């Protein structure tokens with residue numbers, strides 16, 4: 277399984293490789309230019325020995341290669357997150373009958389929290405050519421399209437992460453299938469008639485119904501517009517287990533260090549019962565003296581402990597007991613700069 281997930285890259289890169297065109301929907305970098313993928317790590321307000329603004333963030337993308345402190349604040353209309361989402365907000369693209377979009381969050385803006393949906397947050401925007409999938413950890417984000425880009429105050433105190441990947445159209449057929457397992461709460465979306473035949477499950481989710489997946493979990497390889505391989509792991513609420521220890525560590529064949537939001541009394545301890553171990557990160561150190569406790573970090577990510585395994589994943593679920601019964605997933609990457617950025621950020625973890 278692990279070897280299978282790692283192979284197959286070189287073949288596909290040759291076919292898919294193309295340069296990003298600025299007319300297409302795509303992830304946008306800090307300057308507003310198309311980019312294959314980017315990651316942001318919004319820093320928590322409370323760092324060790326320091327109180328920050330709660331809106332500063334580190335940025336990494338396919339061309340930058342290492343964390344950089346962003347010159348922008350995450351709650352303004354500048355920066356990668358706003359540049360990317362403004363493709364939906366500006367010019368009322370959300371009214372277009374040729375593009376699909378979905379805003380989903382278990383904790384949507386304004387609306388009441390409802391149980392029963394997957395614990396997942398993100399945005400899709402694409403047309404028959406291309407688009408992006410942004411997955412993130414920020415509650416009550418992003419805003420309804422009519423309101424334009426807004427960053428909620430609920431997303432300021434704690435650390436948060438976001439991963440954006442640019443995909444060509446065909447990949448969204450796989451993404452849609454994966455979302456089915458998670459059962460995201462689509463709080464605003466549109467799947468125009470011309471595209472709904474290709475994307476029946478997405479159209480159903482958008483219409484508020486729930487198509488039933490055929491099993492309790494699924495793994496799918498996704499290739500970005502520039503041919504970078506990502507692997508999506510998703511589970512439904514019927515797979516009642518910790519996604520990290522009970523599945524992904526074993527499937528990847530790697531000991532994992534996991535950073536997630538853990539409330540006292542509900543947290544799952546570091547676990548070395550199964551062949552591959554899963555251990556909780558307690559303190560994070562990003563470059564430029566940003567040192568903080570996991571307690572102030574709402575993001576969800578993991579890395580292989582061993583540098584040889586070189587895998588990093590960002591996702592939806594926390595290592596908390598109630599989350600065993602929730603749908604959610606992880607997007608994993610074998611990219612060396614993503615791995616290094618996260619592995620080197622592990623300052624302290626609890627072994628077992």
Ligand SMILES: *[C@@H]1O[C@H](CO)[C@@H](O)[C@H](O)[C@H]1NC(C)=O
Nearest residue numbers: 329330331349351352353432
């Ligand atoms: C962004 O957040 C900072 C810190 O909370 C605040 O001072 C600033 O006014 C906010 N800016 C916008 C545009 O909301």
Ligand SMILES: *[C@@H]1O[C@H](CO)[C@@H](O)[C@H](O)[C@H]1NC(C)=O
Nearest residue numbers: 371372373374375468469470
């Ligand atoms: C889509 O919108 C355009 C103009 O915005 C319109 O001309 C066209 O008829 C619409 N197509 C469908 C299938 O509704």
Ligand SMILES: *[C@@H]1O[C@H](CO)[C@@H](O)[C@H](O)[C@H]1NC(C)=O
Nearest residue numbers: 370371420421463464465466
């Ligand atoms: C969400 O989506 C559609 C446009 O796709 C819009 O007409 C609708 O009013 C939106 N807002 C809310 C609050 O549902």
Ligand SMILES: *[C@@H]1O[C@H](CO)[C@@H](O)[C@H](O)[C@H]1NC(C)=O
Nearest residue numbers: 517518521522547548549550
């Ligand atoms: C470790 O994790 C596995 C999979 O979630 C679980 O079955 C096992 O009970 C856990 N071990 C301990 C000691 O908690």
